[in-house]
Amino acid sequence: MSQTRDTAPAASLRGVTVDFAGRDALRGIDLDVLPGCLTVLAGPNGAGKTTLLEVLAGTRPPTEGTRSVTGAVALVPQRTAExxxxxxxxxxxxxxxxxxxxxxxxxxxxxxxxxxxxxxxxxxxxxxxxxxxxxxxxxxxxxxxxxxxxxRAAAVLLLDEPTTGLDSDSAQRIRQIMRAEAESGVAVVCVSHDPEVLSSADRTVHLADGAIAR
Ligand SMILES: Nc1ncnc2c1ncn2[C@@H]1O[C@H](COP(=O)(O)OP(=O)(O)OP(=O)(O)O)[C@@H](O)[C@H]1O
Incomplete structure (x- = not known):
């Protein structure tokens, strides 16, 4: 990580809960995302990783809690049928x-x-x-x-499983770009199951059943 621990967060969540029809996808999330840091969101299917990324992006308002960001945010979604x-x-x-x-x-x-x-x-x-x-x-x-x-040249770059299904050269290039963005001061947050992305993280946030487990 190229920034110090006392750097002001680029994005913060406090007490964030997201309720889908009576079921909490996220429960009481407190998270600070730091500039110059590659944060990886890990955890099993259905843990709430994509929902957390959407709340950070501002595309999904929390049912409870607050989101604050200091600059522009870019969201790189998983490629979809739409x-x-x-x-x-x-x-x-x-x-x-x-x-x-x-x-x-x-x-x-x-x-x-x-x-x-x-x-x-x-x-x-x-x-x-x-x-x-x-x-x-x-x-x-x-x-x-x-x-x-x-x-977008955003202060916060959010990516949802960017290396899933890619050949090894393409995946490697994307990992290198995420690292380079973090080194240049961007707050990078990536949902991933890719062991090589996890090993390149400055910080790993493990989600389980809608909460931060560690
Ligand atoms: N639009 C929605 N409406 C209702 N429930 C939803 C919606 N989006 C997500 N959920 C539910 O919220 C929970 C968390 O989903 P989310 O997609 O955030 O998990 P995830 O950790 O990203 O999973 P995966 O690793 O499979 O992508 C799941 O139980 C899911 O079924």
């Missing part, structure tokens, strides 16, 4: 990452174009940029979604 069907190119998907920095009409300036090109290059998908997203392989889609997250 995103497979979107009639957009790879470059379009990555371009969404810079929208938050653009004006009302979302006209791309030079800095935004550079951010998009850099993200495509870091994920080695420049040659795919003009292809429809729907025609990509699963691994290529995952790399495109991560490129979108990098283009």
């Amino acid at each position: 995103t497979d069907r979107l009639p957009v190119t790879v470059r379009d998907v990555v371009t969404v990452g810079v929208w938050g920095r653009l004006g009302r009409w979302r006209r791309l300036d030079a800095a935004a174009r550079t951010a998009i090109d850099d993200a495509l290059e870091r994920l080695q998908i420049q040659d795919l940029a003009r292809l429809p997203f729907a025609t990509l392989s699963g691994g290529q889609r995952q790399r495109t979604l991560l490129a979108q997250g990098l283009a």
